[in-house]
Structure formats: C-alpha cells, structure tokens
Amino acid sequence: MGLISNGTTIFDTGAMAAGLGSSMTFIKKLTASDSANLTFHNGSSDVVFDNTYKSYLFIYTEIHPATDGANFVFQTNNVGGSGFNETMTTTCFRSYHGEDDSSGFGYKGDGDQAQGTSFQGLAFAVGNGNSENCSGYLYVYNPSSTVFATHYMGQNNTRTASSESEHDFSGGYFNTTAALDEIQFKFSSGNVGAGTISLYGIA
Numbered sequence: 001m002g003l004i005s006n007g008t009t010i011f012d013t014g015a016m017a018a019g020l021g022s023s024m025t026f027i028k029k030l031t032a033s034d035s036a037n038l039t040f041h042n043g044s045s046d047v048v049f050d051n052t053y054k055s056y057l058f059i060y061t062e063i064h065p066a067t068d069g070a071n072f073v074f075q076t077n078n079v080g081g082s083g084f085n086e087t088m089t090t091t092c093f094r095s096y097h098g099e100d101d102s103s104g105f106g107y108k109g110d111g112d113q114a115q116g117t118s119f120q121g122l123a124f125a126v127g128n129g130n131s132e133n134c135s136g137y138l139y140v141y142n143p144s145s146t147v148f149a150t151h152y153m154g155q156n157n158t159r160t161a162s163s164e165s166e167h168d169f170s171g172g173y174f175n176t177t178a179a180l181d182e183i184q185f186k187f188s189s190g191n192v193g194a195g196t197i198s199l200y201g202i203a
Helices: none
Strands: 003-005 008-012 024-035 038-041 055-065 070-078 088-098 103-107 114-116 120-126 134-141 150-159 164-174 180-187 192-202
Touching: 024 038, 038 192, 055 070, 055 120, 055 180, 070 134, 088 120, 120 134, 120 150, 120 164, 180 192
Parallel strands: none
Antiparallel strands: 003 008, 024 192, 038 180, 055 134, 055 192, 070 120, 070 180, 088 103, 088 114, 088 164, 134 150, 150 164
C-alpha cells in the first residue's frame, strides 16, 4: 500500500519516491592514535567538503585526550587559508549529573565566542581514561557558500575527568562569506589519544 498526499506519491511499497527526502553518504573516517589532530581537507585523501553536498555531518565516537581534563575543539579554514582562525560567533550550554549526585544546567559563558578566532569547544573537561571519553556529532551547513555565513550545530555527551555525565550543546556561525574547505578537530591540550571521526555528506 502506498502513501499519497494531494495526488503525489510519497511512499510506494515501502520506498520513498524519487526526489523526496535526502540521502546521507559516507565520505571518510579518521582514527586517532595519540594524534596531534584529526583534519579533513577537501580534495585530500578522498575527503569531500565542498559544494557537492548542502550539509556535512561529523560523528565522533569515544574520543578522549592524552591530557586529562582537556576540551575537544574545532576550527576551519577557508579555501586557500591557513591557521584555522576563521571568525566565529557561538553559543554554548550544558547539563551535567555527577556520580556523587551533583547536577546542574545552564549557559556556559566560558564556552562561547563573540567574533572570536579561537578553536570552538564541543566537549569540555574530557577525562583521559578509556572509560572517560566523549561521543557526539557536528553539523556544518553549506560550507561552500560565498553568499551566506556558514552555520554549525554540535551536541555530545561526555564522561568528564571529574566523573560526571555532561551533555553539551554548541551552535553558531562563521562570520565570513568565503567558502570553507578544511576543518580540524583536536584537544585544547595534548594529543587525541583515541577515537574516531566519520564524515558524511547530506544531499
């Protein structure tokens, strides 16, 4: 049985009709092993991060630092740029619950930027033990646009160095109309001890 709305077939025999919905395409997975950073650069090592897709999804899994209590951060370069210092305006909030039953929720003022060029935090105070890691995702919307600012949104859960479950949300935009083609993930101190980041393109 199909699903028809206003004369248009949406589903037929369990499949979505052609031209409706969007597809997610796996592009590249990077695996950390005491790595200084994990970097995706369009056109390098089979990475696609251009106008091929309207948005890009990075899924990071069991990422933890070599240095206890470091923050998991990211930044970008525009085409031909260097230094990973694009101007950003961002927002950040968190909720947490500790093994000691402490808890809280609120805006994280030390996790945002107002026209800053620093690496932006995604997860904070990540522990360096194998059981102390963070997992989550980062969406980057239309990074190749030369008309509009590029927006991002990230969310993750962390087991912190102080034995808390912390849920962080970060969102914002790169205040540039230059196309972005490179993104780097690292920790605020020390290397990326272990974990993976997988990149997907979304039509």
